[in-house]
Amino acid sequence: MGKLEEPRQIRIDAKSAVPAYEQIKRAIKLAILSGRWENGKQLMTLREMALKLMVNPNTIIKVYGQLENEGFIYSRPGAGYYVKLDPAKFSKGSPELFREVTEDYISKALQLGYSAEQILREVAALTNIGIPSARRKDHGNDRD
């Protein structure tokens, strides 16, 4: 199997006070938990990842080290890092991550000036759970 064509999904928000290593780690966890990165696939090497994201290689060492400790990836000495989708970890790791991601999203939306109700309606609209009048109405311009 070839190496993962990452990190299209990994974007570091330079404005965020969430440290870069934490942002990268979350993005990788999400990719793994969502199934986009399949079990057993090889990750980019430390150097490749650092170059791609233009981050200090020490940051990637930290990210991979922590992901390995948390059981999301494993390393074969001299060969690289691979996705490890341990079902037990799956159910244990994901509620906590889900909470993190949700909080992150909510705080960003609130910063943009949206109310909790608007956020809820937007989520409903995007996930098609069909709360009436959720779509379009509050999109965008009513925040000034």
Next chain:
Amino acid sequence: MIEIRGVSFSYGKTGVFRDFSLSIPEGQVCLVTGINGVGKSTLLRLMAGVLRPDKGKIRYDPKLGADPRRKIGFVSDALSLYESLTIAEAIGFHKSVYGLSSFDDSLVQHTKIGCRQKVRELSIGQRTIFHLNLILSLEPAVLLVDEIIHSIDAYLRKVFLEQIVQLLSKRRLTVVMVNVNFHDIEHLIERVILLKSGEIAVDENIEDLKSKVKKIVARNRPDSLNVLSQIDYSEHSEFFVYPFDNRLRGTIEGDIFDLNLTEIVSAFIGGEYA
């Protein structure tokens, strides 16, 4: 490791540093910033051994050997020695001076610099890349990067920075950069040192710095916080504060925003011009 201890330095009667101390551990990537004329480049030249302190000492890791200057790469616009030589001649000269048996000129090749071109014919960007290539052939343990990378184009700047990331992933390399423009080096930096009137005004690791500097948008000045600078609008003002403490969230009137490194440094520097 570079240890600057009690250093004083002046250009004639113009004092730059007085009893200045700073220690940079091995393998750290540091950014030195501050307003123009604050002494950033002077500090770099002192570290490089190009300038000698009037007082005090600069010590290097014993691993750098008896002649530490050889293991310190100073990237600046200092190719004057080679002006009239061609690239091939300059490489030959460099090899003989430093007793190198081989020379990896892949960086030069990469940037389409011809071997028969004279050094003086190169653009500033090409000169910088060529200079970096010469420096890297000596396998430096410390890389000092002056503001020169501001004057090179976006492509060569990328080549330059990629080269640094490559090196950092291969071995321990201490990097000190002087810079006022950070968008593409933001995530390479581990520590930020801000100079003010010849002294260290801020010395924080990047993560702490980001959590401690915030923008607060409010009508009134937050009097429980130290305001670095502010921008006033008709209905509200933006207050740049440091140090912010997360526990204060909730007690502050107004909205609190995170900042990127460029904004953070502008907030500090803006305060000095106010």
